[in-house]
Amino acid sequence: MLTAPTLSSPFVDLDREAWARLSASTPLPLTDVDVQRLRALGDPIDLAEVDTVYRPLSRLLDLHIAAVRGLHEATGTFLRERVGRTPFVIGVAGSVAVGKSTTARLLRELVARWPATSRVELVTTDGFLHPNAELERRGLMERKGFPESYDRRALVRFVSQVKAGDAEVAAPVYDHLTYDIVPGAQNVVRRPDVLIVEGLNVLQPARPGRDGTGVAVSDFFDFSIYVDAREADVREWYVERFLALRRTAFTRPESFFHRYAALTDAEATARAGQIWDSINAPNLRANIAPTRDRATLVLTKAADHHVASVRLRKL
Secondary structure, three states, X not given: OEEOOOOOOOEEEEEHHHHHHHHOOOOOOOXXXXXXXHOOOOOXXXXXXXXXXXXXXXXXXXXXXXXXXXXXXXXXXXXXXXXXXXXXXXXXXXXXXXXXXXXXXXXXXXXXXXXXOOOEEEEEHHHHEOOHHHHHHHOOHHHOOOXXXXXXXXXXXXXXXXXXXXXXXXEEEEEOOOOEEEEEEXXXXXXXOEEEEEOOOOOOOOOOXXXXXXXXXXXXXXEEEEEEXXXXXXXXXXXXXXXXXHHOHHHXXXXXXXXXXXXXXXXXXXXXXXXXXXXXXXXXXXXXXXXXXXXXXXXXXXXXXXXXXXXXXXX
């Protein structure tokens, strides 16, 4: 059902069934094979979930993109000049292991199936982490993923250049296997119709500069999504993913976490819990969760990973 907000609320709250009904006439271009290819490790999302949750979201984004383009054309008419169209930028935020990567990849596929937005790029903020050597120098290796572990100036510069319509803008590349930036590697973005920026802290507000001003990467977003869940559930998902990686990626000698491959189930569970409690939970509480209400839309998941409710900011 649709929950009537209080007069002071800037949001409209919808339960799962009410949200699903909003896309009755919207096609679903993805298949089971597509969903299996796009979902992250440990995320049990299926085609039914995509149909219920992401099909309405795809339609909503299409409406927002069309509205922004209409405003762009009207502004050009007002200014009496032709201004090149700039990309529509979507931010996707949320905790480690909450499923934001799957959300971002699904949106890339769905939005690209709309006729007016065939060119969709996805960039994760992992590429803007400082290299491990620099984190070591700054004493930040145990705070990887915290706001201070990123080159925020480079991230803001990247998104602002894409939003400005630059022909080519390059982002660094992060390797999750080696847990570090890949030297010399670049992800080049070439004037997409839509850019999706996914990361833990993309909804962080600006930090004032020395002159009292500041710009945040979220200042360039046209739409933003926060993927939410109870902390206890996310912790459980994180531990489950750690155990799955111990049996797969961690077994490779070049993996940064290769030392965990030989742990027993009990040892791996304990170690994953320690990492969550000492690093991911404090980051979630202090830096990530407080940005939730800055999002245009919040997807709240239940313990079974399914989205239970949706909160949409009123215009």
